[in-house]
Amino acid sequence: MELGLKNKVGIITGASRGIGAETARVLAREGCSLVLAARDAAELARRVEEARDAGGQALAFPVDLCTPASAAAMVEAAVAKYGHFDFIVANAGAAKMGDILDLTDDDWHGGFELKFFGHVRLIKAAWPHLKARRGSIVLIAGAAGRTPGSTGLVTGAINSALFNLNKGLATRGIADGIQVNAISPGAVRTDRYIVRLRKAAQSNNITEAEAERRVVAEHGVTRVGEPADIAGMISFVLSRHGNLLQGAVIDMDGGKTKGV
Numbered sequence: 001m002e003l004g005l006k007n008k009v010g011i012i013t014g015a016s017r018g019i020g021a022e023t024a025r026v027l028a029r030e031g032c033s034l035v036l037a038a039r040d041a042a043e044l045a046r047r048v049e050e051a052r053d054a055g056g057q058a059l060a061f062p063v064d065l066c067t068p069a070s071a072a073a074m075v076e077a078a079v080a081k082y083g084h085f086d087f088i089v090a091n092a093g094a095a096k097m098g099d100i101l102d103l104t105d106d107d108w109h110g111g112f113e114l115k116f117f118g119h120v121r122l123i124k125a126a127w128p129h130l131k132a133r134r135g136s137i138v139l140i141a142g143a144a145g146r147t148p149g150s151t152g153l154v155t156g157a158i159n160s161a162l163f164n165l166n167k168g169l170a171t172r173g174i175a176d177g178i179q180v181n182a183i184s185p186g187a188v189r190t191d192r193y194i195v196r197l198r199k200a201a202q203s204n205n206i207t208e209a210e211a212e213r214r215v216v217a218e219h220g221v222t223r224v225g226e227p228a229d230i231a232g233m234i235s236f237v238l239s240r241h242g243n244l245l246q247g248a249v250i251d252m253d254g255g256k257t258k259g260v
């Protein structure tokens with residue numbers, strides 16, 4: 001399927017690893033020019049090489065997205081390098097898991113600072129540029145936003161907030177010609193999942209394959225997602241084929257979300 005993404009320019013946050021890194025690979029293969037943001041400069045440099053090898057181009061932008069000035073700086077870097085940009089994929093996220101009695105104020109603040117306020121600041125800085133290009137915003141949320149769990153309270157609350165932001169911005173986006181959507185992954189095989197799976201396997205004295213079978217059963221899903229599943233959906237939303245999507249929350253979760 002021809003996606004029509006060649007020569008599109010975009011910013012991806014959380015691009016050093018996991019879903020963001022795979023999205024960078026996929027979009028580079030489509031011929032996009034990218035700004036890749038995360039803290040780990042060495043990993044970002046590898047992503048830039050991969051993008052070049054895949055036929056796209058990328059600029060590494062090492063930054064802590066919890067720093068308020070990072071959003072405007074990222075946007076300036078994209079404009080300085082490419083002259084304009086067409087999309088942002090707000091993907092960076094990390095939130096402490098744990099029981100309510102163990103979570104500290106800093107755990108709550110840290111999660112929101114990165115994945116909620118970080119996204120809000122980037123959207124605000126990017127909006128006029130996206131308006132000029134009739135561009136697109138993709139928010140990477142998460143299934144805990146609609147299916148809360150007692151140990152995923154921070155991530156659940158952030159993802160719920162993102163769903164609300166998505167809908168509100170989508171309405172404004174209609175007026176300004178900006179496409180806004182959210183993708184909500186369930187469990188995806190990135191570093192954090194692999195670490196958790198290993199721990200579960202060790203503490204229950206079972207193989208990782210068995211631990212994964214238990215995850216699938218417990219979540220009531222078809223399978224665990226791969227970063228490529230989410231990256232593929234991001235590309236589709238950004239492509240001409242996804243153009244009618246506006247304000248959608250796309251559950252890429254193997255059926256984890258049971259509610260309507």
Ligand SMILES: NC(=O)c1ccc[n+]([C@@H]2O[C@H](COP(=O)([O-])OP(=O)(O)OC[C@H]3O[C@@H](n4cnc5c(N)ncnc54)[C@H](OP(=O)(O)O)[C@@H]3O)[C@@H](O)[C@H]2O)c1
Nearest residue numbers: 014015016017018019038039040064065093142187188190
């Ligand atoms: N994997 C899952 O099962 C799953 C499920 C539901 C939702 N999600 C969501 O999908 C998104 C990506 O998840 P993932 O599994 O790919 O995560 P990951 O492998 O842990 O990668 C997170 C990315 O965010 C970056 N990041 C973290 N803190 C940062 C900071 N302060 N400043 C800048 N960048 C920062 C990391 O880079 P550095 O460390 O280099 O900064 C990394 O590139 C997240 O929003 C997550 O909540 C994931």
